[in-house]
C-alpha cells in the first residue's frame with residue numbers, strides 16, 4: 001500500500017507515515033521526513049511560544065498546581081484504607097522481587113558475606129549455635145542422601161508425633177537433671 005503525502009506531494013510506502021489515531025486510515029497525512037523537517041524548523045519557534053505561554057499564564061498555572069495538590073490531599077484522606085492496602089500489597093510483591101534480587105546479590109558478594117559470617121560467629125554465641133545445628137542437620141541429611149522430597153517418616157523411621165513426644169521426654173529429663181545438679185552444687189557450698 002502507498003499513500004500520498006499532503007505536504008511534499010510524494011507517493012510513499014505506508015511505513016513512511018507514522019501512526020495517528022486521529023486520522024482516517026490510522027496514518028498521519030504528512031510523511032515522516034516532512035514531520036522531521038517541520039520539527040527542526042519550528043524548534044526555536046515552539047520554544048519561544050512555550051516560554052511566552054508560561055509567562056502569560058503564570059498565575060493560572062500556579063492556581064492549577066494548588067488545586068491539584070489540594071485534590072491529592074483530599075483524595076488521600078478519603079481513601080486512607082485503600083491506599084494502606086495498596087501499599088501493603090506492593091511491599092509484599094516487592095519482597096518476593098527483593099528476594100530474587102538478593103539471590104543474585106549473594107552470588108556476586110560471596111566474599112563480603114563470608115567475612116560477615118565469620119565476624120558474627122565470633123561475637124554472637126546463639127548465632128553460632130544456630131548455624132552449627134543447621135549445618136549438622138544438613139550434612140546428616142546429605143550423608144544419608146535425603147532430599148527435600150523425602151518423607152519425614154523415612155528419615156525418622158517413626159511417626160512424627162511419636163518423635164516429638166520422645167524429644168519432649170528427653171528434654172524434660174535433661175532439664176531436670178541439670179536443675180538437680182545445680183541444686184546439689186548449691187547445697188554443697
Ligand SMILES: [Zn+2]
Pocket residue numbers: 005006007008009010030031032033034
Ligand atoms: Zn512528505
